[in-house]
Amino acid sequence: METRRPYRSALRARQARATRRAIVEAGAALYVDRGFAGTTVDAIAERAGVSRKTVFTSVGGKVPLLKLAIDWALTGDDEPVTLEERPEVRAVFEEPDAARAVTAWAHMVTGIAGRLARLHPALAAAAEVDAEAASxxxxxxxxxxxxARSFVERLRAIEGLRADLDLDRAADMASLLMDPLGYRRLVLEAGWTVEEYADWVAVLTAASLLAPGAAEARGR
Incomplete structure (x- = not known):
């Protein structure tokens, strides 16, 4: 009997993870469709096929569920790997060429924006009606x-950042280019392709942040 316990424990952990995933996916879909205020725990439980109690025991309530949904959208899955440890992020920060780093960064943030574009408005709306969501x-x-600041610091470290830009101003620019609202407006509403959007972000980033020599290298 003792040798079977690790297997049973692992099975329970997989089942608990699958349940949590189903709840978070159900809640995220409802937040997008109905908004945060219009979504109840009972509705989440019904869509996920679990009890109301299970929603609370698995994720802790509406705002913790929203946090998990946002976190998973940022990283792309529910694996216990931070965003900084993801291969696409490491590729950006390990790239020694500033122009190529900008292109890689633009595609990376486009992918993140695409996963957040529908959910982020629900978070913004939730912040208007719930103090915990506002936090x-x-x-x-x-x-x-x-x-954004980490990225522009990396550009400065590899001598790719414009000399006339201080880090705070550069980080403000990069942060705006990361905002999922742009993706929502141009890709989801205006019909741009994802590649067109990523290229546009890359062009704006290069024009805004890159030192002249690095910008010229990107154009060649």
Whole structure:
């Protein structure tokens, strides 16, 4: 009997993870369709095929569910791997050429924006009606600015950042280019392709941030 316990424990862990995934996916879909305020825990439970109690025990409620949905959209899955450890992020920060780093960054942030584009408005709306959601929204905005600053610091480290830009101003620019609203407006509403959007972000980033020599290298 003792030798079977690890297997049973692993099975329970897989089942719990699958349940949590189903709940988060159900909640995220409802937030997009009905908004945060219009979504109830009962509706989440019904769509996920679980009890109301299971929603609370698995994710903790509406705002923690929203946080998980945002976190998973940022990384692309529910694996316990931080965004910074993801291969596409590491590729950007390990690239020694500034022009190529900008192109890689533009495609990376486009992928993230695509996963967040429908969910982010639900977070913004939730922040208007729920104090806990407002805190989550503020943290999300700070994290985006932090990510932007890390990128422009990397550009400066490899001598790719414009000399007339201080880091705060450069981070503000990069953060705006990371905002999923642009993806929503141009790809989801205006019909741009994902590749067109990524190329546009790359062009704007290069024009806004790259030092003249690095920008010329990108154009060749």
């Amino acid at each position: 989550l929204y503020a943290v999300n905005e700070r994290n985006r600015l932090h990510g």
